[in-house]
Amino acid sequence: MPSAGRRLDPRRKPRQVRAELTRERILDAAAHIFVEHGYAAGTTNRIAEHAEISIGSLYQYFPNKDAILAELLVQHVDRGTWTQADQLDLSAGSLEAMVRALVRDAIDNHRDDPQLLRIMIEQAPMSQDLRDTIARHGKLRVGQVRELLARHPDVGVRDLDTAAELIVLTVEINTHKFMADPRTTTVEPMENELVDMVTRYLRGSR
Structure with a gap:
């Protein structure tokens, strides 16, 4: 489990279709990377590379991989x-x-x-x-x-x-x-x- 001080909320809530598509690409890439490499080795750099975006773009949406995994679980529950x-x-x-x-x-x-x-x-x-x-x-x-x-x-x-x-x-x-x-x-x-x-x-x- 992440430390209590780590931020878990997404940084950016998409308001445009393009931004929403980018966010979904990040989540899809993360799901793939976590399964293929495991959570410990599923770094944000690997997620960004698989999503074909820069690491800076990823951080515009999520502060860390814990926040990405939390959002994947939110989608699963929904x-x-x-x-x-x-x-x-x-x-x-x-x-x-x-x-x-x-x-x-x-x-x-x-x-x-x-x-x-x-x-x-x-x-x-x-x-x-x-x-x-x-x-x-x-x-x-x-x-x-x-x-x-x-x-x-x-x-x-x-x-x-x-x-x-x-x-x-x-x-x-x-x-x-x-x-x-x-x-x-x-x-x-x-x-x-x-x-x-x-x-x-x-x-x-x-």
């Missing part, structure tokens, strides 16, 4: 919105099917690059932007899950608010850990066990 939640037909689906849709969505959000995901989990510093993004994403996902629980006739938990938070936390933590594990060979057993566990919990005493 991409994790459950866009299909409002499309579930609870009248036609079982409780297990609803839970599987939630678990599978979380898995799909972490399939792209397990090695980069592992680097982000192990190395990414906590910028204020990252804290705000995690809080916003968590509030949205918990709200979506709570609404589904309230509508499904087979849910038998005592407290919907607490249940929704527990489910989101359980699914997210286990999915992150499993998908970032280099030993992972197949996802199906983990998916099935996680679905069974959450489904049994939601049924309560019914």
